[in-house]
Amino acid sequence: MTTDKFNPKNLLAIETSCDETAAAVLRDGRQLMSNVVASQVHIHKEYGGIVPELASRHHLEDIVRVVEKALLDANTDRSAIDAIAVTQGPGLVGSLVVGLSFAKAMAMALGIPLTGVNHLHAHLSSVFLCEHPPSFPFVGLVVSGGHTNLYVVNDFLSVELLGQTRDDAAGEAFDKVAKMLGLEYPGGPIISQLAEKGDPCAFSYPRAKLPKTPLDFSFSGLKTSVLTSVKKLSGQGPLPVQDICASFQEAVVDVLVKKTLSAAKKYHISRIAVTGGVATNSRLRAGMAKETQKLGYKAYFPYPELCTDNAAMVALAGYHQIKAGILAKEDADVYSRLPLLSI
Amino acid sequence: MFNGAPGMIRTCDTRIRNPVLYPLSYGGCKRKSDTIVVMLLSSSIEPLIILDY
Numbered sequence: 159m160t161t162d163k164f165n166p167k168n169l170l171a172i173e174t175s176c177d178e179t180a181a182a183v184l185r186d187g188r189q190l191m192s193n194v195v196a197s198q199v200h201i202h203k204e205y206g207g208i209v210p211e212l213a214s215r216h217h218l219e220d221i222v223r224v225v226e227k228a229l230l231d232a233n234t235d236r237s238a239i240d241a242i243a244v245t246q247g248p249g250l251v252g253s254l255v256v257g258l259s260f261a262k263a264m265a266m267a268l269g270i271p272l273t274g275v276n277h278l279h280a281h282l283s284s285v286f287l288c289e290h291p292p293s294f295p296f297v298g299l300v301v302s303g304g305h306t307n308l309y310v311v312n313d314f315l316s317v318e319l320l321g322q323t324r325d326d327a328a329g330e331a332f333d334k335v336a337k338m339l340g341l342e343y344p345g346g347p348i349i350s351q352l353a354e355k356g357d358p359c360a361f362s363y364p365r366a367k368l369p370k371t372p373l374d375f376s377f378s379g380l381k382t383s384v385l386t387s388v389k390k391l392s393g394q395g396p397l398p399v400q401d402i403c404a405s406f407q408e409a410v411v412d413v414l415v416k417k418t419l420s421a422a423k424k425y426h427i428s429r430i431a432v433t434g435g436v437a438t439n440s441r442l443r444a445g446m447a448k449e450t451q452k453l454g455y456k457a458y459f460p461y462p463e464l465c466t467d468n469a470a471m472v473a474l475a476g477y478h479q480i481k482a483g484i485l486a487k488e489d490a491d492v493y494s495r496l497p498l499l500s501i
Numbered sequence: 502m503f504n505g506a507p508g509m510i511r512t513c514d515t516r517i518r519n520p521v522l523y524p525l526s527y528g529g530c531k532r533k534s535d536t537i538v539v540m541l542l543s544s545s546i547e548p549l550i551i552l553d554y
Contacts, residue, residue: 189548286554474552 175249243476321373356404
């Protein structure tokens with residue numbers, strides 16, 4: 159819905175798309191005053207993955223105190239908030255409902271505008287939460303446990319999808335390989351840690367090329383290849399876990415870097431932003447920085463703390479939507495699948 | 502004239518109703534007090550980040 163344009167002074171943002179309850183306050187569209195995240199990772203760890211029902215119930219328990227803390231940290235209160243942004247999808251429906259219902263009720267009670275933000279758009283916006291952000295246009299890679307998407311970002315509200323994963327997201331592949339190796343959830347940090355001591359050339363894992371849609375990704379073949387090597391090596395002494403982790407990580411990073419650079423070359427764009435939880439991976443950061451430098455391009459990453467789900471990125475995306483008059487209606491709903499094809 | 506059982510609701514016995522209908526709500530684990538993580542520490546007035554765009 160588009161209505162009158164409005165420039166919010168104090169915007170409250172709420173993010174509950176997965177297993178993190180988060181709130182942030184953005185002042186004048188430029189000053190991030192607070193950023194609070196309540197993580198549920200210790201709850202889901204024992205199940206080896208996120209249990210949606212548990213996630214939504216814990217969002218319910220956490221949301222009031224998370225929002226109150228965000229207001230307190232920003233040295234403000236509800237009466238000073240003049241707009242709200244909330245994640246509307248994609249994500250876990252039960253989790254999204256908690257955030258959207260809370261935001262709708264608060265907006266209605268305070269009589270202030272509400273905007274619904276696409277979680278992927280928020281991740282792309284997170285690159286502006288770094289010291290020297292890119293100018294437009296740039297190629298944006300969103301790489302996390304739920305998404306692996308490539309975009310051209312022309313403006314805050316102008317985004318075009320170039321490619322996406324056909325099966326698993328890169329972060330999901332990390333989690334699944336960690337499970338195969340008997341490692342803890344979440345898999346990304348522990349695989350990255352073990353990979354540092356392993357040989358990235360020990361195993362030759364496949365890189366999906368997809369000639370018909372060369373900017374799409376696929377990680378299922380890589381995952382199966384790791385499983386095959388684990389099965390083959392089982393019973394032949396201790397598994398070379400560090401070498402498997404290093405070789406697997408190298409294959410993922412290789413594909414992410416090559417396809418992103420290929421998009422940058424195709425569209426003649428020299429700025430590349432890497433966002434999402436997997437953007438905290440040090441090998442990906444180093445690999446992308448090295449390869450972009452070779453071509454005279456530049457890679458941009460948000461602060462590692464702001465790569466994973468947070469409300470600061472929702473605030474930034476929401477601020478520009480509200481400024482453009484894009485507001486949510488009273489009957490706004492949540493969406494488990496909300497493709498960000500273009501804005 | 503009345504509908505249902507007089508003077509009570511159909512699931513008035515909470516001892517039965519709660520565990521059956523809301524097993525996780527009432528049987529969930531206790532929360533740790535340290536689950537809120539402030540990602541970047543803030544002072545009360547200064548912004549955490551001033552965006553440069």
